Amino acid sequence: MSVRVVVADDQELVRSGFSMILDAQPDIEVVAEAGDGGEAVEAVRRHAPDVLLLDIRMPGMDGLEAARVVCAESTCKVVMLTTFDLDEYVYEALYAGASGFLLKDVRRDDLVHAVRVVASGDSLLAPSVTRRLVADVVRRRRTESAAEPSPTRLAVLTAREEETLRLLARGLTNAxxxxxxxxxxxxxxxxxxxxxxxLGLRDRVQAVICAYESGLVVPGS
Structure with a gap:
């Protein structure tokens, strides 16, 4: 069964380039393209894709708002596209439910690999990038809200599951x-x-965020 993908970017060359690369794969099918966030949301509703590649910065409804809508309404995995590896919106995108992000100058093979990985339910962020992003997210949120860690959320986990979450947050792979x-x-x-x-989480990225927010793992540890 092919991985169904929607590509959303207001730059036609970027959009068509990504679509051509992905459509050339025997196990990936680009079912629609979109030029802004509103079109992306409608494309997801219409085609029920597995993965949405979504540019963060677009006119009208931007990628961040589109990600919130798509993640709230569907099980489609969202991958944000950005030109900056530390784009401030990346942090908000993770909270919106995105499974990760790609730089627009991503290599062909890495783009294809990312779509396959996310479609399988995993995170496409490298462990070092995940830790850096999530640590910054948690620092920002705690600074803004002065919230204390709430480990009680993890009470539903067994000891082995809690340890699994701890190791996930530290960037370890399944192997x-x-x-x-x-x-x-x-x-x-x-x-x-x-x-x-x-824990009602979509993927490993949200699991890592949860581990930091609950205090199970401390940024920098």
Whole structure:
């Protein structure tokens, strides 16, 4: 079964270029293109894609607002496109429910890989990038709200699931967690799935954010 993708960018050359690269893959199908956030939302509603590549900066409804709508209304995974690796909107995009972000100058192979990874339910952010982004997100939120960590949210997890979440937040892959636990990767995938389900999270990015916000992991640790 092909991964169904919508590409949304107000720059036609970027949009068509990404679409051509993805459509050339035997397991990926670009079902629609959109030139702004409003069109992207309508395309997702109409075509029910697996992945939406969404530019952050667009006229009319921007990518951030479109991401909020899409993530609230569907199970479509959103990948934000940006020209800056530390674009301030990336932080808000993660909170809106995006599964990660790509720079617009991404290499062809990395673009294809990212779509496949996100469609499979994983995060496309490299562990080091995830940790940096999430740590900054949490610092900003706590500074703004002076909120205290709330570990009670994690009470629904077993001890092994909580430890799995801790290692996820530190950037370990499933293979590395399996090695630490001395279990199979399949077992780790089950733990990760349980963590996401019990905490009502979309993907690993949100799991990492939750780990920081709950105080399970402290930025810089």
């Amino acid at each position: 590395e967690i399996a090695e630490a636990f001395v279990v199979s990767e399949h077992t780790v995938k089950t733990h990760v799935s349980n963590v996401l389900s019990k």
